[in-house]
Amino acid sequence: MASREAWPATPKRARAMPPHAPVVLLAGLVALFSLVPLGFIAWVTYDVGWETVRTLVFRPRVGELIVNTIWLEGLTLPLSIVLAVTLAWLTERTDLPLSRLWAWLAVTPLAVPAFVHSYAWVSLLPGMKGLSSAVFVAVLAYFPFLYLPVAAALRRLDPAVEDAAASLGLAPAAVFFRVVLPQLRIPVCGGALLIGLHLLSEYGLFAMIRFDTLATAIVDQFQSSYNSPAANMIGGVLVGCCLLLLGLELLLRGNERYARVGSGTARPADRRRLGRWTLPALLLPAALAAATLGVPLVTLGRWLWLGGLSIWDGDVLRAVGQTLALALAGGVLATVAAVPMAWLSVRAPGKLQRVLEACHYYVGSLPGVVVALALVSITVRLILPLYQTFATLLAAYVLLFLPRAMVGLRASIAQAPVELERAAMALGRSPAQAVRQITLRLAAPGAAASIALVALGITNELTATLMLSPNGVNTLATRFWSLTSEIDYVAASPYAVMMVALSLPLTLLLHAQSKRTAGQ
Template sequence: MKAIFVLPQVKAAIEPTQAIFDRPAPISSGLRGRLPNAPVFSAAVLVSLVSLLPVGFIIWITFLTGWETSSALIFRPRVGELLINTVLLEICTIPLSIFLAIALAWLTERTDLPGASIWAWLAVAPLAVPAFVHSYAWISVAPGLHGLFGGTLISVLAYFPFLYLPVAAQLRRLDPAIEDAAASLGLGPWRVFFRVVLPQLRLAVCGGSLLIGLHLLAEYGLFVMIRFDTFATAIVDQFQSAYNGPAANMLGGVLIVCCFGLLSLEAVARGNERYARVGSGAARPMVRNRLGRLAAPCLLIPAATTALALGVPLVTLGRWLVIGGADVWRLGEIGAALGQTLTFALAGAFLTTLAAIPMGWLSVRAPGPLQRILEACHYCVGSLPGVVVALALVTITVRVALPLYQTVTTVLLAYALMFLPRALVGLRASIAQAPVELERAAMALGRTPIQAVRQVTLRLAAPGAAASMALVALGITTELTATLMLAPNGTRTLATEFWALTSEIDYVAAAPYALMMVLLSLPLTILLHAQSKRTGGR
C-alpha cells in the first residue's frame, strides 16, 4: 500500500474507504468495563497535569507579578531585540535547511548518484554531534564567526538531518507511476517535481521544519559560543545574574508564546489536504534518474555538506586531541563524568518511559476526544525549551518544595517532562501492534485487567519500549541547559564538564568530553537511519 497525494476531486470517493482503514479495532461493550480504563486514565491525567507545570507556572508568576510590572518587563527594547533575532534566525535557517534536505534526499533516493547509500548515511550522521559541539568546532576554526550568519550556518549544518530523514523516507514511499502519469500528460521533469512530487512532501517538510524551529528556540550552548543573543541565552543569563527574578520568568512566557506560534504556523502550512492509502497492490520498483554529465557537479552537494557538517567537527576534535596528547585523557575525571551521564540517562529514560505507558495504552485502546486532550498535554511540554522547564522547576522547588531544590529528583523530573513525547511515540506504535484479543484471552483465563496489560501487552511492546528508552537516554546524554540549572553541586556529566572547560577557553581539555558525547550519540544516529529505512521501505 502506497501513500499518495489525493486530489480534491477524488476525496469523496476515497473517504469512505479510508475511514475503514483508519478506524481502530472495536472493543466490545462487555469487555470495555473490564479493561483497566480507570486506573490507567487516572495515571494519564496525573502525568498530563505534571506536564502542564511549566505553562501553569509562567501564568501563575505573571498573575503574581501584576500586569503593570509584567507589561513593563515584556514590552521593552531588550525583548524586541531578542524577538527580532529569533525571527531572523528562523527565517534564515528553516528555508536553507529545507532546500538542502530536499536536494540531498532527491540525489540519494531518486538518482544514480555514485555511493548514494553511503551519502545517505552521512546525511544523517551530523545528528551524532551535539549542536554546541558543532559551535565549538567552528569557532576553533573561525574565531571571528559570530552573529546571525554564524548562527544560521551552524544551525543548518547541525539540524538539517531532522528534515532529511522524513523527506527521504517519504520519497521512498511514493509511487513512481504517479510521476509517469503526470509526464504522459505533457509535464516536463521540473514541472512534475514541483506539481506532483513536492506537494506529497508537505507533511514531511512541515514536520521536520517544526522540529528545527523548536530546536532553534531551545538551543543555548550553540548561540552562547558564537555570541548571538536568543531568548534561551537571555533567560539563562538573567537567571544566573538575578537568581530567577521576574524578568527571567517573563522572558520564559514570551518564549512559550513563540513555541505555540510555531506550532500554529506548522498547522496552517500543513493544510487540510488528505493523504490516503488506496489499493492493496504494490508499486513498481523505483527507477533512478540518470545524472549523466551532472553526476560530478551533483557530487559536490553531499561532499561539501559532509565536509562542513562532519569534517570540521571531527578534524577539530582530532586536532585538539593531538595537541593535548596523552595528558588530556584524565581517565579518572572523564570516567566519573561518563558514569554520571550514563546514570542520569538510564534513570531518566526508565522514569520517562514508565510515565508514558498509561497514555500510550489509552491512545491505542480507548481513543476519543478526552484521550486526545490528554495526549496533547503530553506533547505540549515537548514543544517547550529545556530552559523554560528548568526555570519553572527552579522556582517551584524554591518556593514550595525547598528540600528538592538542586537534587537528583528534580533533574530526573525535568528530563521526564522534556523527553516525554519521545517515549510516547515509540510506546504508542509498539502497543498498537499487540492485539487486544490477547488481553481478552488473558482476562478470560482469570487475569485481572492490570495483570493482562502487564503480563501480555507490555511484554509484546517491550522492543518498542526499549527503543523509546534508548531515544530518551541519548537525548539526556547531550542535554545541557536543564542540567546546568538544576543539577546538584558537584554533578559532573559529559555535557556540563565540556561546557565548563570551553567557558574557560580550555578547548584542548574539552575535546575528550566532546568525543565521548559523539561516540555515545552514534547509536541514536544508527537507530534513526534504520527506522527511516524501515518506515520508507517498499
C-alpha cells in the first residue's frame, strides 16, 4: 500500500502505531475545524426549533431572495460560458492579431476586485441598479475564471481528432460543436462552478448595484441585529444553495474521459485563418478590455485627479500596513494548517485521507459571510473574549483560503522524492525530522506560492473582514467600502488603486500557472 511504501522498517517498539498517525491526527484536527460552519448551521437549526425555522425560512422575503439568486445564476453563467469559450477559441485557435496580448488582457480583470468593478461602473453610470446591471458587472468581473481553464484545455486538445472529423465531411462549425465543445465539458463545468459560488457569496458588488441576494440580506441582518436568528437561517439557505450547485456541477460534468491514448505527444493545433472576419473578431477582445480594464482605470484616474495629493494621507498607508500584516499572517497560518493534509494526500493516500481532504476542500465553497456568521455566533455564545479579535479574524481567513494553500503544497510535495525521506531516516533521522528537513525544504517554493495566493485573496476579502475585524482595524477593502458607502468616491479611489496593485501578482501567477498546466 502507498501508506507503507513512504516509510522504511521501524523498530519493534515503534510498530504499535503507524508512523504517520501523528500527521493524521493533525490533519484530522484541521478537518474538524473546517466543519465548524456546517456544524454551526446544523446546531442553530436544531436549537431554534422547527417552528422558528419554518417562520424565518418559509416566508416571502426569502422566496424573493432565492428567485433573485436563480435569475442571477441563470443569466450570468450562460453569458460567461459563451463569452469565455468564444474568446478562448479566438486567442488559442485562430490567427487573431496580437493574440498573446488579448490572452493576457482576458485574465487581468481578476486583478480588479468585483466590488471595484461595480464602483467603477456606478461612478460612470449612477443609474445602474437591479438584475440587468448586476448580471452585466458580474460577467465582466468573473468570466476570466472560465476563460483560464478553457484556454488551457484548448491548448492541450489533440487536433488529430478534429482532423479526423473534418476528413469525414464535417464542416468547421460542426467539428467545433460535435468534437471540440464536448471535450471542454470539464473545464467549463469547473469554471462555471467557481463563478456560481462567487455569485452566491459576493456582497460588495451587488450591494453597490442595489440588487438583493442571500449574501446581502445576511450582512444587512447582521448589521441591524448581531447574532440574528434570521441571518443564521438565511445562512443555512445559502449553504443549501452551495451544496445544490456542487451537486449540479457533479451531475453535468459526468464520467466521460477525454484523455489521449497512444504513443507520442499531440502536435500543436493549426491556427485557423479568420480572413474577412479578422476585424469583427478583434472587436470582442477590444471591447472586453475596454469594459473590464478601461472603465475601472479611467474612473479611478478621474477620481485620483480630482482628489489630488491630499487624498493620499496617512490613513491609506495605515490601511496598506494593516492589510499586508493580516494577509501575511493569514497566508502563513493557512499554509501551515494545510501541510499535514497535503503531505498525507501525496505520501499516504487512502480512504480516511480522502475523507479528511474533502473536509479541507469543501470549506472553500462556503460563502465568506457564512463562515463569518458562524464564528460570530460561536464567539458571542461560547467564548465572548474572542469576539472581534485578530484570532477570530485569522481563523476565518484560514477556513476561507485553506483550499488555496492545499493546491500549491500538494504539487510541491509530490515533486519531492520520497526516497530522500527514506534515506534520511536510514541515516538516523526520525520521520518528523526527515519530513521537516528534507521534504518541506524542497517544497518551500510551493509553500511560498501558497502563502502568496492566500495573502492576495485576503487583500481583497470584504464580508468576513467587515463582520469580524476588531475596532480600529481597517484593511484596504473595508476602508474602501466605508468611504463608498458614504458616496465619497474621491477619497475611496486610493484604496481601490492599492488593491489592484497588490492583486496584479496573483493575476500574473494564475496566467503563468495556466501556461504550465497546458504544457507551455
